[in-house]
Amino acid sequence: MLSKRIIACLDVRDGKLAKSVKFVDTRDIGDPVEKAREYYLDGLDELVLYDITASSDKRDIMLDVVESVAQEVFIPFSVGGGIRSVEDASKLLWAGAEKINLNSAAVQRPELIAECSYAIGNQNVVLSMDILRVGTSRDFPSGYEVVINGGRTPMGIDALDWALRGEELGAGELVVNSIDADGTREGYEITLTRMIAEAVSIPVIASGGAGKPEHLLEVLTEGKADAALVASMVHFGEYTVSGLKQWLHDQGVKVRMRW
């Protein structure tokens, strides 16, 4: 039986690890390569490196980070942030990433999903969606809207429509990131995650809001997510990856316990 995955997300800015709270106030918390190795050895199932570097001239620093991580971490890992073309994606894969995460650029130009999927295989293309709760209306039947630029720019697109469209265009997995929940540590957006997980037939990774082990349990069961993304709850040492997995295992969730 397939295990539920615990995925750690490392936000990287100018080659350093950063943790964002509601995407606004970010602060550096260490070396991403060191953290990645630490989590890998502690039983992490998958890693996401997210480049939040503001200036495009510093983007190549990320390739070095990816390269270094790939030399030491032998679990799947994806890289996101600032990918605008197949060329960007290919560079990251060549540097050692397993998958690429598309976000804003895919919302602005959906064909990017199809182009990447064709070039590198749909199993390697993850569509990451930043989503804001807006309430049900004629324009937003699901009650959720797609936003970009770290939540600052609403796109007028219904979140459920976008998830289905992304799957159709060739995304192999979806990250459902709730902007409302992100950084709050009050739990994942269960309603949203479940709605999307039930609508698509590709794996759904829940993101944003994890603060306690109970939140992971909730989203992996009630929320129907295939994987749960964690960030600050492990970055600051409050919880460990192995500790979270042991706890989930004790609650009867199938997770990988031998590594």
Next chain:
Amino acid sequence: MAERVVIVDYDAGNLRSVQRACEHVGIPAEISADPADILAADRVIFPGVGSAASAVDTLRNRGLDVALREFYFKGNPLLGICLGCQIVLEFTEEGRRDCLSLVEGVCQRFDFRDRVLKVPHIGWNEVEIVQDHPLLADVASGDEFYFVHSYYTVPTHQKNVYAMTEYGLRFCSMLGQDNLFATQFHLEKSGRMGLSILNRFKEWRC
């Protein structure tokens, strides 16, 4: 003299991940698309992700299919990974292509009509070892590996099946025959357990 280990390049996926995993266990492997390099190798690793149809076509166009068959029949160690595991069989339903026919069997698509399970099968899953093998000396039933695939192998003969995995049905997740061993999962992305297979491959005398 150091052994020559070649990773087959046929435009099917991230070969550098495999190369890095090799480096990590002390195998200096080169990546090559040249049939002559395959034939000159002491050991060959045949990885791959993506579509089996285009992979088989590329192998043919580059003459790598012939080279791989010849390499196999020389009796040198050959390790297949993911797509490489599927293509050693006779036929794949994916694009309905004839494959290398090193091992009798076919490759079929996961077909869950009720959609209870997602396809592709992505993530960590357990193996149940049904037959001992030198490459599995450090692996036990219940260990988990990282899978990404929509098709699964069905070897004709039970003697070629080394491990089974459960995903809606029980399928063969590791197969072997003489000097060939292959895993459906990505051993290069399966942590310590995956690396242990690669490490054993380094020394495998068959």
